[in-house]
Amino acid sequence: xxxxxxxxHFVLVPLMSPGHVIPMIGMAKLLAQHGVTVTVxxxxxxxxxxxxxxxxxxxxxxxxxxxxxxxxxxxxGLPGCETLDTVPCPDLVKNFLVAVRMLQEPFEKFEALxxxxxxxxxxxxxxxxTDTARKLHIPRINFDGMNxxxxxxxxxxHIPKVHESVSESEPFELPAADAEAFGVVxxxxxxxxxxxxxxxxxxxxxxxxxxxxxSLCNKNNLDKAQRGNKAVIDENxxxxxxxxxxxxxxxxxxxxxxxxxxxxxxxxxxxxxxASKRPFVWVIRDTSRASEIEKWVEEDGFExxxxxxxxxxxxxxxxxxxxxxxxIFGEDKCGELVEGxxxxxxxxxxxxxxxxxxxxxxxxxxxxxxxxxxxxxEGSSYLNIKLLIHDVMKQxxxxxxxxxxxxxL
Numbered sequence: 001x002x003x004x005x006x007x008x009h010f011v012l013v014p015l016m017s018p019g020h021v022i023p024m025i026g027m028a029k030l031l032a033q034h035g036v037t038v039t040v041x042x043x044x045x046x047x048x049x050x051x052x053x054x055x056x057x058x059x060x061x062x063x064x065x066x067x068x069x070x071x072x073x074x075x076x077g078l079p080g081c082e083t084l085d086t087v088p089c090p091d092l093v094k095n096f097l098v099a100v101r102m103l104q105e106p107f108e109k110f111e112a113l114x115x116x117x118x119x120x121x122x123x124x125x126x127x128x129x130t131d132t133a134r135k136l137h138i139p140r141i142n143f144d145g146m147n148x149x150x151x152x153x154x155x156x157x158h159i160p161k162v163h164e165s166v167s168e169s170e171p172f173e174l175p176a177a178d179a180e181a182f183g184v185v186x187x188x189x190x191x192x193x194x195x196x197x198x199x200x201x202x203x204x205x206x207x208x209x210x211x212x213x214x215s216l217c218n219k220n221n222l223d224k225a226q227r228g229n230k231a232v233i234d235e236n237x238x239x240x241x242x243x244x245x246x247x248x249x250x251x252x253x254x255x256x257x258x259x260x261x262x263x264x265x266x267x268x269x270x271x272x273x274x275a276s277k278r279p280f281v282w283v284i285r286d287t288s289r290a291s292e293i294e295k296w297v298e299e300d301g302f303e304x305x306x307x308x309x310x311x312x313x314x315x316x317x318x319x320x321x322x323x324x325x326x327x328i329f330g331e332d333k334c335g336e337l338v339e340g341x342x343x344x345x346x347x348x349x350x351x352x353x354x355x356x357x358x359x360x361x362x363x364x365x366x367x368x369x370x371x372x373x374x375x376x377x378e379g380s381s382y383l384n385i386k387l388l389i390h391d392v393m394k395q396x397x398x399x400x401x402x403x404x405x406x407x408x409l
Contacts, residue, residue: 008118008393009037013107014143015123016043016071016100017084023145023187024123025050026214030385032062039117040064041107043071045082069110072102085285104128108135119392121185124151130181139182139395141388147188148196148210182395183207185388187214189374189381192367207391209384216375233313241311242281248361251280251347263292270297272343274306278351281311 010031014024021042028038040054047068054066071082076099081087087096107113119139122129133140144151190197190210201208242250253273255261261269266284270293273280284293294314297303303312350360374381 008389008396009115011113011117011120012038012040013120013122013126013129014042015084015125016046016082020123020145021046023214024143025053026217027211028064029057030211030217032057032064034385034389036389037063040066041069043082044068069103069107072099075102100126101128104132108132118396137399139392142181142184144184145187148186148193148200151186152196152200183209185209185211187212189213189371191370191374191380209388211381211384211388213371216371238311245279249279251276251278251351253280253282266293267296268340269343270302271340273310274302275340275344276347278347279309283313
């Protein structure tokens with residue numbers, strides 16, 4: 001831990017959604033390991049989920065705080081929701097975003113902002129952080145949990161709105177993007193996408209930091225297990241089933257925590273997994289369709305046909321098939337192209353014994369080793385964490401020097 005960083009105070013503001021909070025907690029741990037005082041401000045429900053992990057970090061002597069800020073669910077017309085994944089229907093997402101905007105005023109009055117932050121690292125979807133950072137005269141740094149390629153494409157499409165002048169099927173060239181904020185932190189590593197890191201760096205100057213994959217910062221198995229929600233199935237039963245399968249043979253179907261597929265789309269996905277003839281893990285999170293899918297699994301014979309080969313878990317905690325796990329979500333339109341045969345073909349391309357499948361798996365193993373090395377001491381992501389701290393320290397020193405000279409005039 002670097003003692004010269006002790007006077008730095010980074011405040012992290014994640015979007016209240018598992019896929020956004022989990023990597024930011026990892027980043028907070030890494031920053032604290034380098035001697036930076038870190039405060040993560042989030043909703044009480046999120047804080048309670050991650051308090052066991054944070055408490056272990058604190059007990060180890062690292063300067064990390066997890067501070068709950070009351071989430072205005074009622075004022076925004078939400079039925080007691082504090083996280084995006086618990087919003088019951090798409091129509092209420094706008095209410096959730098209203099609640100997020102309402103956090104600005106109480107955040108700025110929050111005592112946890114003492115000592116004064118050196119910077120605020122906010123999720124890219126929390127726009128008001130920019131205004132707050134401006135008021136505090138400190139850098140606002142964006143956090144993106146995906147990668148440079150998607151960030152660059154999204155930015156280059158939306159800034160000039162080039163997509164509005166072409167038809168849906170007409171290709172178009174992405175223009176160059178403009179710089180925003182002080183910089184951006186990405187949950188990626190330079191060796192994965194060097195071309196896009198360089199391209200985005202030309203847009204942002206030198207204020208881009210690849211510090212991932214942040215999932216690898218968890219060395220403790222307990223930390224890994226407690227990153228998300230409590231499991232709805234028997235973990236030992238799931239691990240027993242996995243251990244019975246051949247290494248590298250299981251397909252994991254997971255589309256994230258926010259999207260919702262229609263029941264027919266889910267059924268087509270299930271039929272595609274069945275047709276692949278390979279062992280699979282499939283979790284269906286959308287509780288609004290859980291009973292419908294459970295009924296189909298039993299009445300269609302899917303459960304019997306995939307017995308011993310498929311693990312299917314509904315978030316309600318009711319397991320069917322061979323009792324196991326996986327993850328499926330999506331907006332109704334996002335699965336229009338989900339066809340059983342397409343799923344089977346895609347699985348075969350990745351898992352098949354042919355040249356293409358072997359090459360894909362070889363490439364995945366190479367990237368796995370690259371990712372591990374990036375996070376190790378003197379690896380690219382390790383060095384980028386140090387560079388991030390250094391860049392913020394330069395801003396703090398410049399601010400202190402400017403204030404001193406202004407005061408001495």
